Amino acid sequence: MKKSEKFNAAIDLFDRANAEDPNREIFEGKEYAKELLYAQRMTDRLAIFSPDTDEALQLAVRCQHIRRWEIPRDQYDMNRVGYLKWRNDLKVFHAEKAGEIMHEVGYDDQIIEAVKFLLLKKQLKKNDLTQKLEDVICLVFLEYYFEKFSEKYSEDKMIDILRKTWKKMSSKGQEAALELDYSDHSKALITKALA
Incomplete structure (x- = not known):
């Protein structure tokens, strides 16, 4: 287009x-x-x-x-x-x-x-476009910034951050997040956060 x-x-x-x-x-x-x-x-x-x-x-x-x-x-x-x-x-x-x-x-x-x-970020979870923006923000964070972020904070803090991030995303966003390419360290944190 x-x-x-x-x-x-x-x-x-x-x-x-x-x-x-x-x-x-x-x-x-x-x-x-x-x-x-x-x-x-x-x-x-x-x-x-x-x-x-x-x-x-x-x-x-x-x-x-x-x-x-x-x-x-x-x-x-x-x-x-x-x-x-x-x-x-x-x-x-x-x-x-x-x-x-x-x-x-x-x-x-x-x-x-x-x-x-x-x-x-008006009407998050209610407005489709606001939710898509939030999903993209979360996906970019997880793909490019999460790993470096996790070097600065304790495991408990990172699990808390992951859970809050996950809560902000739509089910489509969560599915996309699970398809990203993570290091073993990040995968382990995500597994614990979602358990």
């Missing part, structure tokens, strides 16, 4: 914004801006998980972490309350940034609000 000029312009500006991330990640021998690589992984996973999906979801997936580094976690209390406040502030920040870029390339208010609705 041919993408509109507006869509391509928005994706380009999302990517340019994320290319400014000072945090770097090496993947398959190449260095990337961390949030740009994340955005590309999100789009790639959506294409596998739900190839014929809504334009608003395709846009939301690409900008879900837009300029995330501008609101660092360490600016908040290092406890559950601080974490939840940080996550909520990020959602609002991402929705606003995405809306500004979409407005700039000529999208109307209706689709801008649809993308913001998704980025704010």
